[in-house]
Amino acid sequence: MSVSNRFAKVFFRERSGFRSELQRITIITRQTLVGKKIVVTGGTGFIGSRLISRLADEGMDVHALVRKSSDLISLKECLHKITLVYGDVTNASTLEGVFDGVDEVYHIAGLTYMGSRKNDLLKHINIDGTRNVLDASRKAGVRRVVHTSSITAVGLSDSKKPLDENSPWDFCNVKLEYASTKHVAEQIVAEEVRKGLDCVIVVPAFVFGAGDINFNAGRIIKDVYHRKLPFYPLGGVCVVDVEIVVDCLIAAMAKGRTGERYIVGGDNVSYKELAQKIMKVTGVYQKSLPLPLWAAKVINYGLKYVGDRQKISKLFNMSMFAVASKFLYVDSSKAKRELGMRYEPFELSIRRTFEWYREQKMLN
Numbered sequence: 001m002s003v004s005n006r007f008a009k010v011f012f013r014e015r016s017g018f019r020s021e022l023q024r025i026t027i028i029t030r031q032t033l034v035g036k037k038i039v040v041t042g043g044t045g046f047i048g049s050r051l052i053s054r055l056a057d058e059g060m061d062v063h064a065l066v067r068k069s070s071d072l073i074s075l076k077e078c079l080h081k082i083t084l085v086y087g088d089v090t091n092a093s094t095l096e097g098v099f100d101g102v103d104e105v106y107h108i109a110g111l112t113y114m115g116s117r118k119n120d121l122l123k124h125i126n127i128d129g130t131r132n133v134l135d136a137s138r139k140a141g142v143r144r145v146v147h148t149s150s151i152t153a154v155g156l157s158d159s160k161k162p163l164d165e166n167s168p169w170d171f172c173n174v175k176l177e178y179a180s181t182k183h184v185a186e187q188i189v190a191e192e193v194r195k196g197l198d199c200v201i202v203v204p205a206f207v208f209g210a211g212d213i214n215f216n217a218g219r220i221i222k223d224v225y226h227r228k229l230p231f232y233p234l235g236g237v238c239v240v241d242v243e244i245v246v247d248c249l250i251a252a253m254a255k256g257r258t259g260e261r262y263i264v265g266g267d268n269v270s271y272k273e274l275a276q277k278i279m280k281v282t283g284v285y286q287k288s289l290p291l292p293l294w295a296a297k298v299i300n301y302g303l304k305y306v307g308d309r310q311k312i313s314k315l316f317n318m319s320m321f322a323v324a325s326k327f328l329y330v331d332s333s334k335a336k337r338e339l340g341m342r343y344e345p346f347e348l349s350i351r352r353t354f355e356w357y358r359e360q361k362m363l364n
Contacts, residue, residue, distance in 0.1 A: 035061070036060065036061060036103040036104060037061050037063065037101055037102045037103050037104075038055060038060055038061060038062050038063065038102070038103065038104045038105070038106070039063045039064075039065055039085065039098065039099060039102050039104070039105045039106070040052050040055075040062060040063070040064050040065065040105075040106045040108060041065045041089055041105070041106070041107050041108055041109035041129075041133055042065075042107070042108035042109030042110060042148070043064035043065065043066060043075065043108070044064075044066060044070045044071060044072060044073075044074050044075060045074070045108065045109070045110075045214070046074070046207065046209075046211060046212045046213070046214065046216055046242060047108055047148065047204065047207065047242060047245055047246070047249075048064075048106075048108040048109070049074035049075055049211060050209070050211050050242050050243065050245075050246050051106060051108065051246050051249055051250075052064055052075060052078060052082060053075075053077060053078045054246050054250070055250075056078040056081035056082050057078070057081075061083075062081070062082040062083065063082070063083045063084075063085045063102075064082055064083070064084055064085065065085050065086075065087050065089070065098060065109070066084055066085070066086060066087075067086065067087070067088050068086055072084075073213065074211065074213055085098055089109045089125065089128075089129035089130075089132055089133050090124050090125055090128055090129050090132070091132075092132040092135070092136065095132055095133065095136045096136075098136065099136050099137050099139075099140035099142050100140050101140075102137075102140060102142050103142070103143045103144075104142070104143060104144055104145075104146075104253055105133070105137050105142050105144075105145040105146070106145075106146050106148070106249060106253070107130065107133045107134070107137075107145055107146070107147045107148060108148040109125070109129055109133070110125060110126050110129070110130075110148070110150075110182075110185075111125040111126055111178075112150075112178065112216060113177075113178055114176065114178055114317070114319055114320040114323065115317055115319045115320070116175070116177060116319055118177075119177040122177050122178055122181045123177070123181055126178075126181035126182060126184075126185050127181050127184050127185055127188070130147065130185040130188050130189070131188050133145075134147070134188060134189065134192040134197060134199065135192070137197065138192055138195060138196065138197040142197075143198065144198045144199070144200070144253060145197060145198070145199040145200075146199070146200050146201075146202055146249055146252050146253050146256070147185070147186075147189050147199055147200070147201050147202070148201075148202055148204065148249070149182055149185065149186055149201050149202065149203045149204075149261065150178075150179070150182040150203065150204065151203055151204070151205050151206070151238060151263065151265065151328050151330055152171075152176065152178060152179035152182050152183075152323075152328070153169065153179065153182040153183045153185070153186050153203065154167060154169070154203060154263060154328075154330055155167050155168065155169045155170045155171065156170065156171045156172045156174060156179075156323065156326045156327070156328060157170075157172070157326060157327045157328075157329065158172060158326060158327070159327065160236065160268070160327055160329055161329070162238075162268060162329040162330050162331040163329065163330050163331065164263065164330065164331040164333070164334065165203075165260070165261050165262070165263055165334055169183050172326055174319075174322045174323055174326065175319070176319055176322075176323055179323075186201060186261065189201055189259075190259065193258060193259040198258050199258065199259065200252045200253070200256035200257065200258065200259070200260060200261075200262070201260070201261035201262065202245070202248055202249050202252050202256075202261075202262050202264055203261055203262060203263045203264060203330075204240060204245045204264050204265075205237070205238035205239055205240045205263070205264065205265030205266065205328070205330060205332075206237045206238060206239045206240070206328070207239075207240055207241070207242050207245055208221075208239060208240075208241055208242065208346070208349040208350060208352075208353045209241045209242030209243060209349055209352060209353055209356075210242070210352055210353060210355075210356035211242065211356070212242070212353060213362070217239070217353075218353055218357065220274065220275070220278065221278055221282070221350065221353055221354055221357065222357070222362075222363060224275060224278040224279055224282060224284065224286070225278075225282050225284050225354075225363055226363075227284065227286040229275055229286060229288055230286065230287070230288060230289065231288060231289045231290065231291035231296075232271040232272050232275050232288050232289075232290060232291065233271050233291060233293070233296070233321055233324035233325045234270075234271075234290055234291070234292060234293075234325050235270070235271060235323075235324050235325045235326045235327050235328070236268060236269055236270040236271060236273075236274075236327050236328070236329060237268075237269065237271070237274070237324070237327075237328045237329075238265035238266065238267070238268045238269075238328060238329055238330045238332075239265070239266055239267055239269060239274070239346045239349065240264055240265045240266040240346075240349070241266070241344065241346075241348070241349035241352065242349075244264065244266070244341065244342060244344070245264050247339075247340075247341065247342065248262065248264045248335055248339050248341050251339040251340055251341075252339060255338070255339065256338070256339065257338070260338075262334055262335040262338065262339055262341075263330045263331065263332050263334065263335060264332060264335050264339075264341060265330045265331075265332045266332070266343060266344065266345075266346055266349075267345065267346040268327075268329040268330070269346060271324060272288075272290065274346075275288055277346070277347055277350055278350055278354075280347075281347065281350045281351045281354050282354055292325070293321065293322060293325040296316075296318070296321045296325075297318065300316070300317075300318055300321075
């Protein structure tokens with residue numbers, strides 16, 4: 001046998017052994033990952049359903065905390081891959097045993113409402129619900145919790161200078177209970193961390209993307225499509241795609257630092273830019289004029305007595321318009337550095353959202 005042939009046999013034998021060892025390590029790692037028990041609250045919502053779908057596709061042992069009355073339509077594609085656990089974050093007694101033996105909890109449950117008619121419910125879900133979930137998780141010995149917050153908990157600005165994780169919370173004298181409840185929820189996280197809970201905060205910006213069945217950020221796409229946006233506020237907002245948020249939730253669970261918050265955003269855009277981009281994507285154009293807050297208040301007052309509100313966006317309420325007249329611009333550098341957050345131009349997310357709505361026939 002030649003030297004080259006002997007070398008070839010040894011090489012392939014060693015490479016085969018390496019491959020077998022690599023396969024063994026892969027199987028062990030896979031079993032470890034799949035063996036983790038994960039609970040997701042708020043799984044029937046926009047972000048929660050996308051996270052559950054991703055985790056389920058990766059073969060994780062996912063348990064979705066839902067109420068008996070929850071609409072499960074957003075989970076229809078992955079229901080056969082997950083386990084439903086019944087409970088209510090606002091009722092601590094229903095959470096008994098839910099987190100026993102659980103390794104990871106993604107707390108996403110929350111109420112998003114940009115008005116003043118549901119203040120008590122906002123407090124009940126966003127504050128009491130967070131306290132109940134975190135307290136139960138700590139007592140059950142959950143390894144780590146990722147809490148989902150909101151850029152309204154970062155603050156609001158009169159300028160276009162982006163805020164970051166260290167900016168003092170200031171809502172510029174705008175009364176918005178939703179923002180207050182998300183701010184308090186982050187304080188509850190800090191309290192629980194001091195008590196020993198391993199918890200990380202992810203702070204998504206204004207989230208677009210496929211799967212937004214409740215028309216959260218997607219409402220503005222629908223309204224532009226139906227020419228219900230004759231004017232726009234003078235402020236701006238940071239936008240991000242839901243799949244990037246999901247990426248960062250999973251990354252925060254894996255490598256986020258305990259007690260830290262990570263802002264997850266993309267482009268900071270004015271509402272004028274946002275509306276123009278949506279018009280470009282949808283191919284539907286409408287003359288839209290800038291509207292200062294004082295003028296919006298006059299129009300809103302007049303609409304109480306005359307006019308058809310059906311022709312105007314549901315986004316036109318004074319609480320929301322007051323916020324939209326300021327700037328929710330944020331800096332996501334920390335998430336890029338520590339979580340590996342990726343960037344994509346916001347037009348891609350707008351297009352993806354619009355095409356999904358059209359495929360689902362939800363724009364009629």
